[in-house]
Amino acid sequence: MIDEQLQLLTERLSEEFFHKPFKHTAFFNKRLRTTGGRYSLHSHHIEINPKQLEHHGEDELVKIIKHELCHYHLHIEGKGYQHKDNDFKYLLAKVGGSRHCQTIPNSHNQIKTMHLYRCKKCGVEFHRRRRFNTKRYVCGKCKGRIEKIKSMTLEKD
Incomplete structure (x- = not known):
């Protein structure tokens, strides 16, 4: 499905279930990760996560569009x-929209990166999920300087 088809589907659903026209733009946004869709209060556009269509099909997509159209029409009406x-x-x-979207399998939370650090003074090693600036922090045990050893990418089971 391309953006033009999504636009037509959104307009059709708006007329069919809300009996009101959808006068703005609906499009796919690949950068959405944790949500199925998003309604913009300022521009009134609706953005949809294309991975929802990929992994869960058109039925789930319709529920997400209905959810966003609820935001849209209620906001327009005040x-x-x-x-x-x-x-x-x-x-x-x-209208039968979904309250929450389904999670996407094999998403970014399936792969995690671990960073290994070591104190230059006492030699203690520790892992962190998030990187940090080694120039700003010191070892909690001896106040020595910290160096980054390596980063490892691990897949969850």
């Missing part, structure tokens, strides 16, 4: 468009 608002919860249940 009603409660946030997840916590009763207007949003009611409309989402009425």
Whole structure:
């Protein structure tokens, strides 16, 4: 599916379930990672994670579009468009949108990088998931300088 097809699908779903036109743009955004879609309050555009379509199919995509259209129409009408608002919860249940998107298998949380550091003074070694600036920090045991030994990429089971 390309952006033009997504736009047509979004317009069709808006007319069919909300009985209102979708006058803005819907497009795929490959940079979305932890969410299925996003509605922009300022531009009123809807962005969709293309990996949701890849991994879970068009049925899940339709539910995500309905979810984002709930944000869209409620915001345009000046009603409660946030997840916590009763207007949003009611409309989402009425149109059959999904409350949460499904997780994407083999996503970035399946592979992790570990960084190995060592103190130059006392020789203690330790692992960290996140890198840090060795010029800003010292060893917690002896206050010696720290050096980075290596980075390792590990896959979770």
